[in-house]
Amino acid sequence: MDLLDIFHYGFVQRAMIAGVLIAAVSALLGLFLVLRRFSLIGDGLAHTTFGSVAVVLLIGISPLYVTLAALPLVMVSSLAIYKLTSSRKINADAAIGIVSSLGIAAGIILASLSGGFNVDLFSYLFGNILTVNNTELLLSFIVFLIVVAAVIYFYDDLFAVTFDQELAQSMGIKTGRVNVILFLLTAVAAVLAMKVAGIMLVSALLILPALTALQLSLSFRTTMIAAVGFAVGAVLCGIVFAFLLNLPAGAMIVMFNICFLFLVFAAKKLSHLRR
């Protein structure tokens, strides 16, 4: 098969457009999360997505709307992580652990109540970007627009809060509001990323492009652009190679993200050695 032939398939086109939009959103938010040491929030929210999907499947909502229907519960979970963390009595990693465990446990119990694990629930564990439907494509586009608009509008506030939350407070920035927006957008990104990479690999889409871009030691704005570039590159390469080699797209996307990280890391080491 000619490489260009794969772009003629409607499902591949949908996968690529949705993948690019979701990867860009995840990378944008991921940079703030990584710098604020919330890297594992993607994992936590992915696990609560598992519980939310189980709820949605149990009450019999059509698979076409599962992503949409799972959103409210994951957003509530994200706010729960934020509330637990901001109480200063529980560290971020522990708060993520609590909500994450609750999500998985609830998912398993609900799956059991519904008569055992079924194929639908398992398909969300590993994701399949090639099955993106028109509803999810539209949702990805809307979320992309919202996240980009929010990052542009709140850029100064997000930058200050990421640099130092107390300093941001002393500048009159409503850090609580900024944090709630960041956590809610992350919840939406995590639910969408589930479709791309599966619940098991959601955090990779949030963490890896940001980590790769950070190795380049660029300014904040340029780091954001670089993170989006790496994320989009990994999605496009991942989908093409997954299709050509008949391998799972989500795992291939993550593998390309890791390859980019190692390549940039190696190039950086090499340039240091040459100096």
Added chain:
Amino acid sequence: MPIIRVDDLTFRYNGLDVISNITFAVEKGIYLGIVGPNGSGKSTLIKNILGILRPEQGRVELFGESISHFRQWEKIGYLPQRLSALNTHFPGTVAEIVQMGLPKKDPVTLRRTLEMMAIGHLASRLIGELSYGEQQRAMLARALIRRPDLLIFDEPTTALDPETREIFYSLTREMSRTDGTTVILVTHDIGAIGQYAQNLLYLDKKVIFSGTFKDFCASEDMTGFFGPASQHLICHQHDQIGSSG
């Protein structure tokens, strides 16, 4: 109208009083030094004044407005004590950090402020790549760039070399004298307090002393707290500045 008014302020953490019943006011143009032993609540007091922490009881007013209604944050330049928690991978350049929160980025003001702190050559360097002293100078530049009406510094000179320390103190004293900028300086640098501050607040979970240097030097109670040598050093340096300027 005082620039800062603190009335019966108490802040508790885990049921314990960190500071209790703090009352004082700072008038416009005053250079106030806040001193006290480690754990005396100096940084906690500053964070309560800035609304970063919420007090258990009491009231804070900034520029005549209750802290809960205060919105003119551009009037305040603040340098926190803790910069060591800075993420070394943070991808912000010195220029980005110094201009943080400015509604209008003005390259001329930026260059002038950076050169004032002798870091003009570091504008495009990442903040995490700099030495602690250079980071501190960048943070000072950030606090000063708007030429705010109120400057609050929490241990600002800890990592600075003597030359930069001198630049910092001279600059803030000049701003206080010529522009009427109110300066709050939390420090362990007793020599600097004597040299630059007009008023003194000695804190040890509550206010031990609040007043002018003249009152402080005349107070025998303060000799007990500071020790005769420290009190003499502070007062001697303050007298020297007073007689020379």
